[in-house]
Amino acid sequence: MEEGAHSNCTVELPACPKHMDEQLRRMGYEPGTSNMPCRSVGAAGENFFKDSDGNRTVGFCLWCNKDFYTHEEAKAHHANDSAACPVFQQLKEQHCMPPVLQMMFEDAGILDEDNGGNEPEKTNE
Numbered sequence: 001m002e003e004g005a006h007s008n009c010t011v012e013l014p015a016c017p018k019h020m021d022e023q024l025r026r027m028g029y030e031p032g033t034s035n036m037p038c039r040s041v042g043a044a045g046e047n048f049f050k051d052s053d054g055n056r057t058v059g060f061c062l063w064c065n066k067d068f069y070t071h072e073e074a075k076a077h078h079a080n081d082s083a084a085c086p087v088f089q090q091l092k093e094q095h096c097m098p099p100v101l102q103m104m105f106e107d108a109g110i111l112d113e114d115n116g117g118n119e120p121e122k123t124n125e
Contacts, residue, residue: 014049014059029108062098063088 015023021031049057057067059074064087068074082088087099105111
């Protein structure tokens with residue numbers, strides 16, 4: 001696996017605050033743009049995402065876009081080859097990119113159309 005290429009992973013954890021901008025750039029986002037995942041910083045400096053209703057989450061599934069409100073919930077969702085993720089179960093034999101990640105890459109304009117949108121375009125960075 002190339003560094004920063006997690007298209008075959010069922011879940012990717014957000015980087016620490018010091019490395020978050022670097023991680024977002026590798027995912028095809030420019031920090032501060034409107035299409036980035038929402039990240040907030042709590043009073044104690046803890047990082048968390050928010051769902052569409054503004055509730056704190058610890059992450060989400062790149063396959064089915066399910067929000068996780070605890071790490072235990074995320075762990076259970078991805079246990080046993082992601083048995084609790086219906087989208088992953090449906091698509092795992094197709095060896096394709098997670099739909100949520102594909103949408104993020106499409107929004108950022110970094111998909112290679114020659115391969116059906118299953119891999120990000122190679123850059124000369």
